[in-house]
Amino acid sequence: MAIQIKIPDWREREDSIEKVIEHHPDVPIFTILKTDLHRRGYVLSAAARAKIDVNIHHTNGIHLTGESDSTTVEGLVLRDGTLVCNGCVSDDEVVLRDPYLIDVDENDRIVITDQGRIYEEAEFWRKPDYYDKVTSKGTPMWKVANVRGKRIDSELNKYCEFWDTPGDGCKYCGIGVYGVQEKKCGHQLRVDPDDLAETLQEALKQKGRFLQFNATQGSLLGGAKLLDDELELCLDSLVRIKKLFSRFPLKASLVTTALDGQQLERLRDEGGIGIYTANIEVLNKELFQWICPGKARHIGYDGWKGRLEEAVSIFGKGNVYTDIIGGLELATPHGFKTEDEALESVLKEADLLSQKGIQVVDFVWRVYQNTIFKNQVSPSLDYYVRLSQGISALHDAYGLNNYSRDYARSGNQPSGDLDRIRRRSELGKIG
Ligand code: SF4
Numbered sequence: 001m002a003i004q005i006k007i008p009d010w011r012e013r014e015d016s017i018e019k020v021i022e023h024h025p026d027v028p029i030f031t032i033l034k035t036d037l038h039r040r041g042y043v044l045s046a047a048a049r050a051k052i053d054v055n056i057h058h059t060n061g062i063h064l065t066g067e068s069d070s071t072t073v074e075g076l077v078l079r080d081g082t083l084v085c086n087g088c089v090s091d092d093e094v095v096l097r098d099p100y101l102i103d104v105d106e107n108d109r110i111v112i113t114d115q116g117r118i119y120e121e122a123e124f125w126r127k128p129d130y131y132d133k134v135t136s137k138g139t140p141m142w143k144v145a146n147v148r149g150k151r152i153d154s155e156l157n158k159y160c161e162f163w164d165t166p167g168d169g170c171k172y173c174g175i176g177v178y179g180v181q182e183k184k185c186g187h188q189l190r191v192d193p194d195d196l197a198e199t200l201q202e203a204l205k206q207k208g209r210f211l212q213f214n215a216t217q218g219s220l221l222g223g224a225k226l227l228d229d230e231l232e233l234c235l236d237s238l239v240r241i242k243k244l245f246s247r248f249p250l251k252a253s254l255v256t257t258a259l260d261g262q263q264l265e266r267l268r269d270e271g272g273i274g275i276y277t278a279n280i281e282v283l284n285k286e287l288f289q290w291i292c293p294g295k296a297r298h299i300g301y302d303g304w305k306g307r308l309e310e311a312v313s314i315f316g317k318g319n320v321y322t323d324i325i326g327g328l329e330l331a332t333p334h335g336f337k338t339e340d341e342a343l344e345s346v347l348k349e350a351d352l353l354s355q356k357g358i359q360v361v362d363f364v365w366r367v368y369q370n371t372i373f374k375n376q377v378s379p380s381l382d383y384y385v386r387l388s389q390g391i392s393a394l395h396d397a398y399g400l401n402n403y404s405r406d407y408a409r410s411g412n413q414p415s416g417d418l419d420r421i422r423r424r425s426e427l428g429k430i431g
């Protein structure tokens with residue numbers, strides 16, 4: 001099988017990375033390269049694959065979109081600590097643009113290349129100590145929690161109930177499609193809370209490795225009130241593990257569908273959560289209704305924003321996040337027609353949320369072929385660089401310190417990488 005490139009002439013249509021670097025002298029090359037690695041993906045040469053040592057490197061990841069095996073690595077780290085996660089393109093994948101090639105150079109270094117040019121050195125992520133252990137119930141711990149940099153992540157439930165109603169799933173989403181397949185196959189969809197407690201205890205034995213615990217899951221709409229089932233699923237795990245949260249330097253973080261105020265208070269009081277995320281994904285009311293119809297029908301765009309605002313009153317300014325998938329606003333036929341219009345509109349809306357103490361963070365959209373949006377085209381590299389600059393400037397303008405989506409704890413949000421640089425320049429000013 002070979003990788004298929006859907007836009008073979010994309011290099012003629014878009015500015016090269018060299019040009020983008022030249023246009024943005026204030027953005028580190030590491031951040032631009034990381035952004036493009038997420039946008040285009042990467043493949044490993046045979047020489048790079050031969051460098052993978054399963055005893056040392058982080059392979060075999062579990063994600064809401066599937067599992068990876070030992071033939072690839074979970075991510076790369078660049079010389080300045082920048083993380084690149086989940087970017088590896090599989091042998092039979094259909095992608096929009098040619099992926100980068102991770103290769104080995106004449107000095108035996110792992111390098112990021114494209115068309116024969118070496119852009120940077122990289123290292124493969126290191127495997128955490130708990131990874132090959134099994135819980136007392138016999139579950140491999142790598143299936144219970146995964147790692148992104150200094151954050152340990154657990155995906156409590158793989159199935160999203162928006163997919164129960166035809167047409168309600170988010171159009172860019174590969175999680176829902178995978179969850180539907182897993183459910184059909186009768187596979188385990190939920191993490192066992194006892195397994196999770198045991199895995200976290202084991203992970204914490206590795207001193208200095210982890211800064212934060214984070215959990216996420218697919219939406220569960222049922223219960224006495226909308227989303228009570230999702231809340232109870234989270235609490236079922238959180239109450240068993242919250243005594244461990246004080247052993248992480250940073251507050252525990254949770255991603256859910258937008259819960260209401262009463263539900264959020266329970267998350268804080270019973271679940272011990274200090275950082276909360278509910279992902280709006282698209283910052284435009286009409287586009288949200290088109291792209292996320294289930295979310296729009298059950299909660300609505302204004303309702304989602306209202307719940308984020310309520311979350312700030314419960315968790316505090318800067319402790320509430322909402323992710324956006326950069327580029328969805330350009331999806332055809334209803335999206336913006338130009339990147340300039342899209343950027344202006346997204347940043348205006350992000351400004352309104354930031355004023356209320358909500359941190360907007362930007363993802364780079366990879367168009368997966370198992371999603372409803374499989375025929376869409378993600379924007380140019382220049383667009384992503386401008387978007388991340390704009391978002392990071394908002395964090396700065398409204399004093400929103402990014403403690404959960406920065407360069408060391410997530411990996412796919414370029415604005416988080418820029419936040420680090422911005423804070424450093426502020427210190428310079430104070431001195
Ligand atoms: S809420 Fe939307 S993005 Fe999240 S898992 Fe469900 S369908 Fe996917």
